[in-house]
Amino acid sequence: MLDWTSATKTLQNASQILVVSHVNPDGDAIGSTLAVGNMVESLGIPVTLVNESPIPDKIASLPGAEKIQFPSQVSERFAVIIAVDAADISRIGNCQQLFADNPTIINIDHHATNDYFGTINVVKSDAAATVEILYDWAEYLKISISKQLATVLYAGLLTDTGGFRYSNTTSHTLRIAANLLDLGVASYELADRLLETISTSYLEQLKDSLATIQIDLDGKVAYLTSMEEDNEGLVNFARNIEGVDVGVLFRPKDEHHIKVSLRSRQLIDVSQIALSLGGGGHARAAGCTIEGTMDEAIEVVIQKLKAAFEGVNE
Amino acid sequence: MLDWTSATKTLQNASQILVVSHVNPDGDAIGSTLAVGNMVESLGIPVTLVNESPIPDKIASLPGAEKIQFPSQVSERFAVIIAVDAADISRIGNCQQLFADNPTIINIDHHATNDYFGTINVVKSDAAATVEILYDWAEYLKISISKQLATVLYAGLLTDTGGFRYSNTTSHTLRIAANLLDLGVASYELADRLLETISTSYLEQLKDSLATIQIDLDGKVAYLTSMEEDNEGLVNFARNIEGVDVGVLFRPKDEHHIKVSLRSRQLIDVSQIALSLGGGGHARAAGCTIEGTMDEAIEVVIQKLKAAFEGVNE
Incomplete structure (x- = not known):
């Protein structure tokens, strides 16, 4: 209108x-x-x-x-x-x-x-x-x-x-x-x-975060962690890896919560993953906050993604 | 024509x-x-x-x-x-x-x-x-x-x-x-x-190279090293740092030679630096090969850049 x-x-x-x-x-x-x-x-x-x-x-x-x-x-x-x-x-x-x-x-x-x-x-x-x-x-x-x-x-x-x-x-x-x-x-x-342009503090974060990159689910998912708030674009380094469809960034929000950013290329509607975890967003870019430790948050998101990829393959 | x-x-x-x-x-x-x-x-x-x-x-x-x-x-x-x-x-x-x-x-x-x-x-x-x-x-x-x-x-x-x-x-x-x-x-x-899209091998290189980033000449130059040939775009991570005008990538070409890639934002015509070292290119992107060790190559290029920046400031 x-x-x-x-x-x-x-x-x-x-x-x-x-x-x-x-x-x-x-x-x-x-x-x-x-x-x-x-x-x-x-x-x-x-x-x-x-x-x-x-x-x-x-x-x-x-x-x-x-x-x-x-x-x-x-x-x-x-x-x-x-x-x-x-x-x-x-x-x-x-x-x-x-x-x-x-x-x-x-x-x-x-x-x-x-x-x-x-x-x-x-x-x-x-x-x-x-x-x-x-x-x-x-x-x-x-x-x-x-x-x-x-x-x-x-x-x-x-x-x-x-x-x-x-x-x-x-x-x-x-x-x-x-x-x-x-x-x-x-x-x-x-x-x-x-x-x-990247700031020197962003560069430091990029170094730290790239060191944490893990590839999972037969190369279809990559994830990394960041300790800082100014992490714009970091999640794309995971998503952009050849063969990866979903990239995820995990960041501690406070002592008991992990902030999760999801980006996808094509196969998975990450807004559905985020929604099911109390968050929201778009099909290609979404986010949510999970109560628990870093390891617990990673486990939960990977399980959700695993189920989503199984749905795609059926 | x-x-x-x-x-x-x-x-x-x-x-x-x-x-x-x-x-x-x-x-x-x-x-x-x-x-x-x-x-x-x-x-x-x-x-x-x-x-x-x-x-x-x-x-x-x-x-x-x-x-x-x-x-x-x-x-x-x-x-x-x-x-x-x-x-x-x-x-x-x-x-x-x-x-x-x-x-x-x-x-x-x-x-x-x-x-x-x-x-x-x-x-x-x-x-x-x-x-x-x-x-x-x-x-x-x-x-x-x-x-x-x-x-x-x-x-x-x-x-x-x-x-x-x-x-x-x-x-x-x-x-x-x-x-x-x-x-x-x-x-x-x-x-x-x-x-x-980035390949997993490029990602590994990126991690290794970012760990080598040095900032010099009062923040106006950043340089990094790479051991691999497939290093497209790595030099930009140096050039793109806030406040940096020239980014340089050094890579061993063989036992006695270092390949140098130079990128600049605005102040320095890096083709002149490259030319003076037997190479060539454009004002914003140029390259050359230097005989010597990595440390020697870095020393030579930094000295050339130092003189070039002094020329700019005059």
Whole structure:
């Protein structure tokens, strides 16, 4: 459902706008926040950008990111809110404290699980990223896309498609990316910073975690452990091994709980494994938390996966 | 120089065609070989595809790759040859033994260093990959691009741009990629197989090599060592560390020589370092071989880099 008419009308009649996105923001959340900020400003409407969480270093270098505030830094209350890349209202965390009574919420998102929490909903689940929807809105609004706007849009595309590698990448995604390059985006530098750069602490973790890799179930499953929270992408080293279908990362959450991240290539719907263990997610990427020791968590997940592979082979 | 008129005339008058590419082929070499093979066949002309080297496993799964032969398997001699992705004739190795006397060679390539060795030269150094030039030729020839042809073209784009991440990626590259997706390319599967998958032997190497990473010159240089030949991409783990500009991989070539691979982000033109040590390459990726022990090679390269960084800071 793409209600551009209502969204545009609400936007154009607003005296000021609050833009919010999900906690623990990724490149699409911040890219979308900055893109909407840029678009609203170009229409001459005052805009305030907030996020509950600190912005990760890599993303914080996007142009304009310094304008994003914590809700505690903002004293006004807002009657018109644009929420981007948030599947439900709880995802924006304590940004809700900035809402006036009965606010008008424009919900712009690409998650299939979006629950249409907005007053106006612009939800397109086949968009690779929320920025892809915002590009279309910018075209609809006939906004001239500056290099800065193009850059934050491109950043969202890059990060949510893993550099145009994931299955959400469509020809529309690539054509938008091409148009953004023509507007001056330094795509190489963005890809280098957002996708390639690793911190020294991540490197240490990578060394430690790779040393723990185990291959099981006749080479179809690989798993590894990590002691740190900043473990983005580590699970892919397990999943990416030739012949492996499911990669799993185990991390102690606290003394009695293990956090489990699952990634699959093709055969196993890992959201079903996660669901059966009290978690959730997508067919190719899911997660859950298991009570018990590391060894117990590994045992439980491997047994679930074993049964799942037996189901596939039948 | 894009001499499509002559190339097309020669192609259409040929009774049979030999397609060759460079030794130790990468995705663009094989993608281009298969693309030309497909295009020539679709014009009803018999075609023979050869390469001196075995095709790496990942690339060998491309559709039609089983048709590529070693020169020793071919008894005919050819009067019309299409050479793809080869900067000079020596790059095709012993494929030259299949040439008839005074052959007509169509040289299709994107390397800036191409020496125009062909009878007809179609060289476009701002193309991200040779397949990008071949896509344009297919359009010029009004060939209907099948899913199979689209797949091998996309494979060349993906591998030569590092998944649209390198600075050779242009909006033309992305628009071609978009058009190829519309023709049915399973881009996610290709990216997964060609860019993401790692072999268990590579994983072992990665573990061993990461353990050797050293950071030097105030964090601007990182280097690591590898004992194996199959070390594609390892050097990037050094280059990709936050704050690092130059990553270096050292590998013993034989008892008395160390092979050196250099990658840089921005500040240092590593081709100059490599040149000064008897090697060569590009500003961002270069290599050389140094006589001596591992420790000696590291010492020499670090000193060269130290001087280069001092030059930058002046």
